[in-house]
Amino acid sequence: MVTIIKKEKLLKYLVSPAVIYSILAGVLPVIYAFRNSLFNINIRYPMRTLKMIGFDNYINIIQTSRFQAALKNSLLFSVEGTLGALILGFAIALYLYYYVRPYPLVLTFLSTLLVVPVLAGKVTNAYMWKLLYNPVLGIINHIIRGLGFGTVEFLSNSNLAMHSIVFTDIWQWSGFIALFLYAGLASLPEEFFEEARVIGASFFQTMRYVIIPNLKGLFLAVFLLKFMISLRSFGLIKVMTGGGPGVSTETVDMYLTWLAVEGRGALSRASAGAIIMLVITIIVFTLIIKMYQGQKEGGK
Amino acid sequence: MSILEAKDITTTFEKGKVVANDNVNLNIEDGEFFVLLGPSGCGKSTFLRSVAGLETPDSGVMKLKGEDILDKEPAERDVAMMFQKVTLYPNMNVYDNIAFPLKIKGVDKDTIEKEVNKVLDFTQIPEKKHSNVNNLSGGEAQRAMIARVLVQDPQLFLLDEPFSSLDHQLRVHMRKEILKIHKKTGVTILFVTHNQEEAMRLGERIGIMNNGKVEQVGTPKEILKEPKNKFVAQFIGHPQINFIEGEMNTKEDKMYLQIDSKNYGPLEKSEMKEIPESKEITLGIRPEKLKIEKGKVEGENKFISEIDLVEDTGTDVYINFNFGDASLQAEVPETEEWEMGEEITFSFEKRDLILFDESGDRIK
Numbered sequence: 001m002v003t004i005i006k007k008e009k010l011l012k013y014l015v016s017p018a019v020i021y022s023i024l025a026g027v028l029p030v031i032y033a034f035r036n037s038l039f040n041i042n043i044r045y046p047m048r049t050l051k052m053i054g055f056d057n058y059i060n061i062i063q064t065s066r067f068q069a070a071l072k073n074s075l076l077f078s079v080e081g082t083l084g085a086l087i088l089g090f091a092i093a094l095y096l097y098y099y100v101r102p103y104p105l106v107l108t109f110l111s112t113l114l115v116v117p118v119l120a121g122k123v124t125n126a127y128m129w130k131l132l133y134n135p136v137l138g139i140i141n142h143i144i145r146g147l148g149f150g151t152v153e154f155l156s157n158s159n160l161a162m163h164s165i166v167f168t169d170i171w172q173w174s175g176f177i178a179l180f181l182y183a184g185l186a187s188l189p190e191e192f193f194e195e196a197r198v199i200g201a202s203f204f205q206t207m208r209y210v211i212i213p214n215l216k217g218l219f220l221a222v223f224l225l226k227f228m229i230s231l232r233s234f235g236l237i238k239v240m241t242g243g244g245p246g247v248s249t250e251t252v253d254m255y256l257t258w259l260a261v262e263g264r265g266a267l268s269r270a271s272a273g274a275i276i277m278l279v280i281t282i283i284v285f286t287l288i289i290k291m292y293q294g295q296k297e298g299g300k
Numbered sequence: 301m302s303i304l305e306a307k308d309i310t311t312t313f314e315k316g317k318v319v320a321n322d323n324v325n326l327n328i329e330d331g332e333f334f335v336l337l338g339p340s341g342c343g344k345s346t347f348l349r350s351v352a353g354l355e356t357p358d359s360g361v362m363k364l365k366g367e368d369i370l371d372k373e374p375a376e377r378d379v380a381m382m383f384q385k386v387t388l389y390p391n392m393n394v395y396d397n398i399a400f401p402l403k404i405k406g407v408d409k410d411t412i413e414k415e416v417n418k419v420l421d422f423t424q425i426p427e428k429k430h431s432n433v434n435n436l437s438g439g440e441a442q443r444a445m446i447a448r449v450l451v452q453d454p455q456l457f458l459l460d461e462p463f464s465s466l467d468h469q470l471r472v473h474m475r476k477e478i479l480k481i482h483k484k485t486g487v488t489i490l491f492v493t494h495n496q497e498e499a500m501r502l503g504e505r506i507g508i509m510n511n512g513k514v515e516q517v518g519t520p521k522e523i524l525k526e527p528k529n530k531f532v533a534q535f536i537g538h539p540q541i542n543f544i545e546g547e548m549n550t551k552e553d554k555m556y557l558q559i560d561s562k563n564y565g566p567l568e569k570s571e572m573k574e575i576p577e578s579k580e581i582t583l584g585i586r587p588e589k590l591k592i593e594k595g596k597v598e599g600e601n602k603f604i605s606e607i608d609l610v611e612d613t614g615t616d617v618y619i620n621f622n623f624g625d626a627s628l629q630a631e632v633p634e635t636e637e638w639e640m641g642e643e644i645t646f647s648f649e650k651r652d653l654i655l656f657d658e659s660g661d662r663i664k
Binding site: 189191192194195197198199200201205209210213214216 | 352353374381389391392452
């Protein structure tokens with residue numbers, strides 16, 4: 001008995017540095033940002049008298065059309081990029097499962113290739129794709145012109161720019177996601193697939209009724225992970241378009257950076273914007289998880 | 301009439317390095333309960349999977365009700381399969397699992413409900429209709445899988461060692477259930493197992509496989525009494541058959557078996573359906589056919605030995621003893637006391653002998 005208690009205490013001591021770090025690095029900055037958002041701090045006027053203005057910053061920023069546009073872009077980028085990477089990732093995972101799995105060496109080789117875009121990092125990928133999209137030097141336009149079409153302004157057309165950046169993001173992440181989903185497919189008993197074959201289910205029926213429902217938890221986890229990553233799109237968009245043309249590809253993190261540091265110096269207002277973004281993220285995540293848990297308890 | 305005809309089925313893996321099925325020929329009659337029995341790795345599951353369409357043989361012909369099926373997809377073959385693992389889908393409840401094959405085929409909801417309820421009643425789990433499959437007991441899960449097969453109304457019901465992961469009690473219970481289902485529905489069943497007791501209890505006919513080949517096909521009685529070769533004799537029967545190596549000697553019209561420098565016989569040449577060419581023979585005698593007397597009893601065709609080990613299972617008693625190079629086992633009455641080191645005399649009837657030539661084939 002004494003030994004068990006001692007072990008528990010030891011575990012607490014060993015885990016506590018990680019807990020302390022999480023609190024310091026995660027929770028404290030949020031509390032500090034929230035505190036700042038209630039004041040009138042502007043880094044351009046450091047000598048200004050500190051005054052508590054309550055939720056005025058929140059009201060102001062919500063009413064700002066540029067913030068609204070940035071929020072829309074963030075959500076568009078995150079949802080489109082996440083869904084796109086999930087769908088393409090699943091297609092790659094299925095290909096690996098059905099056609100490559102019998103050849104372990106080929107599987108290892110392809111798995112390594114699939115991870116390279118993520119390992120390269122968003123800045124490297126951003127520069128590469130910026131060049132690929134280039135209207136004069138880019139190979140994509142070279143092929144388009146060769147097919148008899150005109151040049152496409154992927155990054156300077158405000159209607160196309162965001163989608164072009166999303167495509168780069170999908171390209172970067174779908175391989176990585178494919179490996180997660182492949183592991184999920186491989187964890188299912190082979191008999192699930194065989195039973196469906198003997199019963200007479202087509203490929204799509206097997207996916208719809210058997211495979212996807214049994215991998216729901218994994219899909220959810222991957223969706224949330226990728227969504228979270230997408231909200232931190234600063235590096236990719238900054239390099240590819242800088243938020244332009246105009247502010248058509250500006251996301252919330254880019255806008256807040258400009259607001260707090262590059263442009264206006266309105267640190268408190270930017271903090272309010274960041275807290276709003278945090279709250280939206282928590283709400284979205286909670287809703288999705290609740291939805292999943294509700295379905296799980298339904299007995300299906 | 302044969303519902304399944306398999307001719308010269310050969311299946312190999314790893315570019316021919318592994319021969320799973322080697323010219324397998326099998327016919328299964330309509331309404332028959334046929335068991336394919338053999339040790340692990342003998343190719344019985346590969347054959348079953350070939351019938352289902354999950355494996356493609358390299359060569360051969362396979363017909364289901366007269367129609368070639370080898371180039372048909374599993375769904376087109378009108379067979380249903382039950383796997384060793386529980387393959388009820390955890391994302392569906394019991395009703396939806398059973399309804400799934402009909403839903404896939406586009407059957408209307410009312411018909412699905414009627415058919416599913418029918419098989420639920422038949423397999424005696426109607427109260428589990430809306431249960432989560434993870435909450436089913438082992439037996440209930442097996443019955444739900446059987447229900448899912450029955451609802452498909454197949455020509456041929458394929459079972460791939462479905463009870464091998466169950467505990468003994470449940471296994472015995474499920475055997476009775478499957479026999480009842482067979483009797484009630486008359487469905488043709490191809491059942492694969494490595495358990496010879498299961499095969500003997502269930503099969504109307506048994507096909508014994510070894511190293512990809514079919515060694516023998518017959519009723520349980522035929523296989524037990526007239527095994528084609530040593531492998532079959534050894535695989536069937538509990539406890540395992542005893543083998544004694546010996547030599548065949550001929551004197552005038554009579555034949556004698558020389559075992560451990562003593563002669564057993566005579567065997568009239570007219571008693572033998574065939575005369576073996578070789579001198580070396582193996583005598584096979586089942587443990588329950590050995591006659592054991594206590595002490596040293598002199599007489600013709602009697603042999604002396606000493607008890608090496610006594611095994612008392614509670615219901616049966618077996619003694620182990622050596623004779624020459626052979627280690628033998630005999631069933632003895634439990635009403636008597638048997639001790640290690642005790643001298644015994646054993647003998648056997650001619651009619652209980654099974655003789656094998658030097659290649660291992662039975663001498664008829």
